[in-house]
Amino acid sequence: MSTNDRAAHGTWQTDGTDPVPAARYGPKPPVEGSGGLAVTSHPLATRAARDILREGGNAVDAALAAAATQLVVEPHMTSPTGGLSLLHRSAATGAATYVNGNVAAPLAPLPDFSGADLTRGRGVPVPGWWPAFEEARRRFGTRDRARLLAPALAAATDGFEVNPFLYGIAYGEQAHLGASPQMREVFFAEGHLAVPGQVITQPRAARTLERLRDEGMDYYLGDFARAVAAAARADGGVLHERDFAAYRARVQEPVRGTYRGAGIVAAPPPDDGGVQLISALNMLETVDLPRLGPPSADPETLRLLIQAHNTAYYAPPLRYGLEEDRERLELLLSKSYARTRTALLEPVPPASATPAPGTIHISVVDAAGDTVALTHSHMCSGFVNGLFAEGFQLSGGGSFFQRVMPQPGERACVYLAPNLVLRDGNPVLVSGSPSVSLVANVLQNLVNILDFGMSIEDSVRAPRFGARPHTPERGWEPGNLLEAGFDEAVLREVRSWAGRERLWTRVVNPWSALTGNFEGITLDPDTGAARACADPRRVGAAEAA
Numbered sequence: 042m043s044t045n046d047r048a049a050h051g052t053w054q055t056d057g058t059d060p061v062p063a064a065r066y067g068p069k070p071p072v073e074g075s076g077g078l079a080v081t082s083h084p085l086a087t088r089a090a091r092d093i094l095r096e097g098g099n100a101v102d103a104a105l106a107a108a109a110t111q112l113v114v115e116p117h118m119t120s121p122t123g124g125l126s127l128l129h130r131s132a133a134t135g136a137a138t139y140v141n142g143n144v145a146a147p148l149a150p151l152p153d154f155s156g157a158d159l160t161r162g163r164g165v166p167v168p169g170w171w172p173a174f175e176e177a178r179r180r181f182g183t184r185d186r187a188r189l190l191a192p193a194l195a196a197a198t199d200g201f202e203v204n205p206f207l208y209g210i211a212y213g214e215q216a217h218l219g220a221s222p223q224m225r226e227v228f229f230a231e232g233h234l235a236v237p238g239q240v241i242t243q244p245r246a247a248r249t250l251e252r253l254r255d256e257g258m259d260y261y262l263g264d265f266a267r268a269v270a271a272a273a274r275a276d277g278g279v280l281h282e283r284d285f286a287a288y289r290a291r292v293q294e295p296v297r298g299t300y301r302g303a304g305i306v307a308a309p310p311p312d313d314g315g316v317q318l319i320s321a322l323n324m325l326e327t328v329d330l331p332r333l334g335p336p337s338a339d340p341e342t343l344r345l346l347i348q349a350h351n352t353a354y355y356a357p358p359l360r361y362g363l364e365e366d367r368e369r370l371e372l373l374l375s376k377s378y379a380r381t382r383t384a385l386l387e388p389v390p391p392a393s394a395t396p397a398p399g400t401i402h403i404s405v406v407d408a409a410g411d412t413v414a415l416t417h418s419h420m421c422s423g424f425v426n427g428l429f430a431e432g433f434q435l436s437g438g439g440s441f442f443q444r445v446m447p448q449p450g451e452r453a454c455v456y457l458a459p460n461l462v463l464r465d466g467n468p469v470l471v472s473g474s475p476s477v478s479l480v481a482n483v484l485q486n487l488v489n490i491l492d493f494g495m496s497i498e499d500s501v502r503a504p505r506f507g508a509r510p511h512t513p514e515r516g517w518e519p520g521n522l523l524e525a526g527f528d529e530a531v532l533r534e535v536r537s538w539a540g541r542e543r544l545w546t547r548v549v550n551p552w553s554a555l556t557g558n559f560e561g562i563t564l565d566p567d568t569g570a571a572r573a574c575a576d577p578r579r580v581g582a583a584e585a586a
Contacts, residue, residue: 490563
């Protein structure tokens with residue numbers, strides 16, 4: 042069977058009897074299993090994780106193999122020039138660890154940094170993707186680089202089908218792609234932009250993956266760093282090879298909270314989405330939500346979730362490591378602060394511009410019960426700056442410098458929220474989401490599942506709100522997106538309330554990519570059964586080992 046035939050029938054990396062699910066929008070079937078399970082935003086990444094689990098690899102092995110595959114099959118969402126952060130919990134010890142591999146500011150200063158820099162070389166940050174990959178692999182993994190990168194190399198060399206999501210982003214940025222010799226090889230191999238169903242290969246990306254496999258940090262700190270830094274500096278950036286050498290993945294304790302008796306474990310600052318999530322849940326805990334209906338059907342519940350989310354999400358970000366921020370962290374996570382804030386709930390406007398979605402999440406549980414929630418990204422819109430090196434786009438992650446400008450060499454504050462929910466010390470839900478609306482996404486799905494007993498498939502299919510509406514005329518607005526899937530009466534009442542509060546809302550399409558993509562796995566602590574369902578808003582899949 043030819044490469045094109047294999048791609049058309051969705052049978053990469055199989056023996057012909059086990060086809061990979063199609064990469065498609067819309068509802069996906071729920072999946073159950075007791076020997077391990079993975080859910081990602083692309084079927085080939087999920088298959089890479091599943092195969093690792095079947096071979097006896099653990100959750101970290103599976104998540105890293107999936108993440109590497111996504112570098113190839115979701116190049117509009119992630120890149121080795123961006124960041125990777127993951128939350129790991131060992132079932133044997135109960136220990137939870139967070140590996141922060143997010144982007145950092147270059148050592149050289151960036152005076153007068155502004156939104157205008159986000160599409161130029163000045164917006165290219167110091168990447169952390171590969172250092173975090175290696176730190177997690179050495180610390181928790183059982184497989185070598187060759188095995189973990191094999192599915193990504195196969196996808197880059199043999200090719201994969203362009204799906205509607207990738208095509209849509211590429212169509213909007215085809216001027217950038219078509220102007221780059223490296224990207225013309227990939228997306229214009231037949232003289233026109235690759236269309237859905239067409240198989241694309243990525244020989245430059247394959248060579249980069251081969252060198253990372255064979256040379257590891259020697260290549261990363263050498264030829265890779267020089268190529269990326271040179272491409273950024275050629276467009277006015279300040280990135281230098283010494284920034285790569287100075288960078289270290291950060292191993293941290295997660296933040297912890299509780300919600301109606303359940304334990305919440307989540308990302309710590311400067312990945313401050315975990316703090317936002319726990320802070321919002323603390324506020325909601327002061328209200329008897331279960332007496333109301335779920336947010337998809339009850340305007341009062343939806344209003345409360347929007348208010349709690351906005352209060353937490355639009356607060357000034359934490360800069361981890363400063364004494365005043367450690368004190369503020371304890372305050373934000375406290376129940377007393379939540380009671381005060383709940384009494385004063387009001388919309389809080391953002392202080393700065395925000396990037397468009399460009400992130401992906403992976404959730405995995407293995408046969409031993411270890412869990413991983415991994416979020417990785419190029420931290421900007423797909424192909425936003427038109428800069429490429431070694432077969433991959435350069436991150437525009439300087440977008441997060443607008444939240445709070447890092448000191449030279451310091452981590453960016455990024456609202457990632459990989460998280461884990463425990464009951465009686467046992468995991469019952471591992472999850473996360475990409476997108477500008479990821480905290481809102483996780484918050485709503487946790488409430489759906491924990492407060493209203495929804496199945497994971499019903500939860501991901503339910504309408505939701507998001508953060509920061511965008512209009513061509515006014516850019517990113519303070520306020521919230523509302524999916525059109527809500528009942529008209531619910532939309533009418535919530536928008537009327539928002540108007541009185543001078544809170545900007547915008548109704549968007551049902552199952553909007555701007556409201557995130559919930560990759561979650563529910564776990565039955567009694568039976569060990571796991572259940573997942575890929576979100577209809579992207580083209581992913583769940584598979585059991």
